[in-house]
Amino acid sequence: xxxxxxxxxSYGGGELLSELSLQLAPGSFHFLTGxxxxxxxxxxxxxxxxxxxxxxxxRLFGTDVRxxxxxxVALSRRRIGVVHQDCQFLDHLxxxxxxxxxxTVAGEPISAQDQNLRELLGxxxxxxxxxxxxxxxxxxxxxxxxxxxxxxxxPEVVLADEPTGxxxxxxxxxxxxxxxxxxxxxxxxxIATHDLQLIRAAKSQVQARVLRIANRRLQSAGVDL
Amino acid sequence: MSLHTLSALGRGDxxxxxxxxxxxxxxxxxxxxxxxxxxxxxxxxxxxxxAGRLATxxxxxxxxxxTVRISAPVxxxxxxxxxxxxxxxxxxxxxxxxxxxxxxxxxxxxxWFGPDLPVSDLPxxxxxxxxxxxxxxxxxxxxxxxxxxxxGAVLDDHARWRKPLVAAAARLKMLGWVSGLLIAAAxxxxxxxxxxxxxxxxxxxxxxxxxxxxxxAYIARAFVRRFTLRxxxxxxxxxxxxxxxxxxxxxxxxxxxxxxxLSFRGWHWGIPALVPLLAAVVAFAATAxxxxxxxxxxS
Numbered sequence: 423x424x425x426x427x428x429x430x431x432s433y434g435g436g437e438l439l440s441e442l443s444l445q446l447a448p449g450s451f452h453f454l455t456g457x458x459x460x461x462x463x464x465x466x467x468x469x470x471x472x473x474x475x476x477x478x479x480x481r482l483f484g485t486d487v488r489x490x491x492x493x494x495v496a497l498s499r500r501r502i503g504v505v506h507q508d509c510q511f512l513d514h515l516x517x518x519x520x521x522x523x524x525x526t527v528a529g530e531p532i533s534a535q536d537q538n539l540r541e542l543l544g545x546x547x548x549x550x551x552x553x554x555x556x557x558x559x560x561x562x563x564x565x566x567x568x569x570x571x572x573x574x575x576x577p578e579v580v581l582a583d584e585p586t587g588x589x590x591x592x593x594x595x596x597x598x599x600x601x602x603x604x605x606x607x608x609x610x611x612x613i614a615t616h617d618l619q620l621i622r623a624a625k626s627q628v629q630a631r632v633l634r635i636a637n638r639r640l641q642s643a644g645v646d647l
Numbered sequence: 648m649s650l651h652t653l654s655a656l657g658r659g660d661x662x663x664x665x666x667x668x669x670x671x672x673x674x675x676x677x678x679x680x681x682x683x684x685x686x687x688x689x690x691x692x693x694x695x696x697x698a699g700r701l702a703t704x705x706x707x708x709x710x711x712x713x714t715v716r717i718s719a720p721v722x723x724x725x726x727x728x729x730x731x732x733x734x735x736x737x738x739x740x741x742x743x744x745x746x747x748x749x750x751x752x753x754x755x756x757x758x759w760f761g762p763d764l765p766v767s768d769l770p771x772x773x774x775x776x777x778x779x780x781x782x783x784x785x786x787x788x789x790x791x792x793x794x795x796x797x798x799g800a801v802l803d804d805h806a807r808w809r810k811p812l813v814a815a816a817a818r819l820k821m822l823g824w825v826s827g828l829l830i831a832a833a834x835x836x837x838x839x840x841x842x843x844x845x846x847x848x849x850x851x852x853x854x855x856x857x858x859x860x861x862x863x864a865y866i867a868r869a870f871v872r873r874f875t876l877r878x879x880x881x882x883x884x885x886x887x888x889x890x891x892x893x894x895x896x897x898x899x900x901x902x903x904x905x906x907x908x909l910s911f912r913g914w915h916w917g918i919p920a921l922v923p924l925l926a927a928v929v930a931f932a933a934t935a936x937x938x939x940x941x942x943x944x945x946s
Contacts, residue, residue, distance in 0.1 A: 492863055492943070499860035510855050514668040526666070527861035571859065 423448055423579055423610055424469050424502075429478035431464055438464055440638045442478070446579060446612060451605045451628050453621050454614040455643065456635035462614040465635065466581050469612065470502045471495040483578075500528055503572030507584035509564055511556035517567055518543065518552040524575040538574065546570045546600060562593035569600060579610040586620055594620055602628045666856060667849060667869045673841055674877060680837050681881025681926055682888070688830045688922045689889025695823025696918070697909045702816035705809055712805065713786075715744075715775040719799030728773050731797045735777060738792075740784030747774045831929055834878065838930040842874055842937040853945065867938035871931060878930030882923035890919050 423446050430440040438461045446452065446469070454462055467473040468480050471487050472495075480487040482498045490498065511520045518539060519526075525535045543549045546566040551559065559567060565585055572580055582601065586594030598620060605611045605628060615621065624630050634643040715735070719727045728746050735744035747755075752771060756764060786804045793800040846853070856866050893910055911918070 496857065496860050496862040499858065504858055506858075510851055510858075512666060512668070512852055512855055515665065519665075523666070523855070524859040527856060527859055527865055529865075575860070 423483055425479075425481040426465075426468060426475070427479040427481070429468060429475040429480055431461070431468060431473060432476050433464075437476075437638060439468075439635070439640075440477075442638075442640045444469075444633070444640060446610050448578065448610055449605070449608050450610055451602075451624075451630040452612045453624070453630055453632045454612060454635070455616060455618070455621065455632060458616060460635040461638070462616075462635060463583055465640075466504075466583050466612070466614055469579075469581055470504055471498055500524065500575050501578050503569075503575070503577040503580040505565070505568045505572045505580065505582040505585045507587040509568030511564075511567070511571075513556050516553045516555060517548060517559065520556060521567060521570045521574055523571060528575065535574075542570045542574055547596075561588040562590070562596075565589055565593070565597055566600070569597065573604060573609070577609065579612070580604060582611070582613045584615055585613065586615065586617060591619075595623065598624055599627075664869060664872065666861075667845075667852060667873065670845060670848070673844060674873075677838065677841050677874065677877045678881035678884075681834060681878045681930075682885035684830050684834050684837075685882035685885030685922045685926060686889040686892075688827055688925075689886055689893060689919045691823050691826035691830060692918055692922070693893050693909050693911060695820050695827065696911060696915050698816045698819035698823060700912065701908065702813050702820060705816060706813050711779050711781075713777045713779065714803045714805070715777060715793070716772045716801045716803060717775070717797065717799050718770075718772040718801070721770060723799065724773050727797050727799050728775065731775060731793065731800050734792060734796055735775065735789075738784055738789055740780055740782050742778045742780045744775055744777045747776060831925060834882075834926055835929045835933045838874055838878060838933040839937050842870060842934040843941065845870060845874075846938060846941040853942070857945065863939070863942045866942060867935060870938050871934040874934040875927050875931040879923050879927035882926035886919050886922045889922075890916070 424444075425446075426442055426444040429442045429444075431438055442465070444465075454465060456462055464473060468475055468487075469482075471480075471482055471490065474480070474487050482490070483501065485494070485498075487495075511517075512523065515523070521542065522535050522539050540549070543552055546569060548563060548566055548570065551563060556564065556567070565588065569580075569582075569585065572582075580601065585597050585601075589597070594617070601611050601613065602624065613620075621630070621632055632643045634641050715731055717724060717727050717731060732744050732746060735741050752774060753762070753764065755774075756771070786802065790802050793802055853866055890911075896910060898910070
């Protein structure tokens with residue numbers, strides 16, 4: 423679904439990532455780890471077309487990112503759910519409207535979304551907060567809202583960048599369980615995190631591959647954990 | 648993108664409108680500037696149209712009419728007038744020639760000497776009104792013949808003082824149109840600035856929309872629609888006020904001069920209705936261009 427083939431990326435000066443290859447197969451569960459500043463976020467951005475590789479090839483659903491125009495990238499985002507560490511919302515819209523935003527921008531009628539939206543809010547435990555504005559939400563609520571927003575359009579892949587960075591252990595367990603549930607429904611999941619405890623907790627519940635970025639390259643780290 | 652945007656404009660999209668937060672202050676400024684510009688545009692239009700009318704009337708009516716003045720000793724006026732009329736009637740290019748009656752001459756002089764002037768007792772020159780055919784006559788030839796046959800006759804074909812006036816009126820008309828263009832350009836510049844400000848103030852909104860899969864066209868539409876409607880409604884208010892102000896200008900009545908003629912005539916009253924539409928078109932284009940440029944620069 424998402425393939426990186428010998429990809430390199432450099433920000434102006436030196437290379438941040440090089441000779442990096444990655445394949446996200448349908449239904450797989452990946453962790454991406456490594457110290458801060460090694461390029462986890464950059465790698466995720468390469469995976470959803472926000473950045474284009476400076477060398478090598480990145481393919482989203484079989485299409486080379488370099489051949490995709492801005493609209494094609496936008497349309498591919500409807501098949502890729504993204505959760506950021508500091509997730510941003512439209513602060514003047516309610517939580518429910520924010521969660522439904524991917525459907526709204528895809529031009530789907532609001533009435534058709536209703537049932538789906540209610541179920542989804544129930545699933546992430548935010549039914550009672552549906553009419554709250556994003557600035558009124560706690561860190562954990564924001565993360566769960568971001569996850570709900572990322573999956574409302576039934577994406578094939580969910581990319582999460584430090585989804586548990588701003589929440590306590592309890593909440594990160596809860597988010598992890600939601601992501602594992604998604605994966606059991608067939609969604610491909612890639613979580614970037616530096617939290618090794620989270621990875622260990624996941625390993626007992628799901629068949630996860632752990633990738634580590636070190637020395638600008640991607641290494642398989644499954645055996646070490 | 649533009650066609651999409653255009654169709655969405657007509658249809659209206661509540662959900663798309665909602666994704667961009669409302670901005671009170673800049674919205675009011677855009678409205679105000681559109682209204683002010685539309686007000687000025689109505690005056691520029693009135694000026695252009697009035698100047699155009701003036702140029703046409705001076706050009707057409709005065710060009711077709713000329714005057715022969717007969718100043719002769721009292722006893723010879725009648726014979727010379729007759730001779731001049733005969734000569735004029737034989738001149739190719741003259742449609743008709745008619746000696747003004749005493750009453751008409753008195754009416755012409757009344758503004759200067761009052762109505763009680765006994766014109767017949769004074770050595771007032773006799774005037775002959777000459778109307779030309781559309782081809783016109785040869786003024787130099789006529790002048791020579793008059794000189795030979797009617798020594799007291801002087802031909803005044805109005806061209807001498809008409810030409811600079813017609814030129815001035817045409818120039819004034821052009822100035823009016825240039826003002827109109829400048830006003831349209833100023834509206835475009837203002838909307839571009841406001842749209843750029845709105846786009847950068849809403850950088851976070853745009854980033855979120857991109858993240859959840861909104862296309863550039865969708866994002867641009869939300870801004871374009873907003874600014875187009877603001878320019879349209881602001882300009883509509885300004886146009887109504889401008890037309891009202893023009894309608895309330897005191898009319899000069901019979902002796903309408905240029906200043907009192909600064910108004911619309913007949914179907915010309917419909918032309919200002921185009922001002923808000925034009926403002927909307929300019930705002931639409933300016934916002935679409937600004938949005939495309941800003942969005943194109945984002946990842």
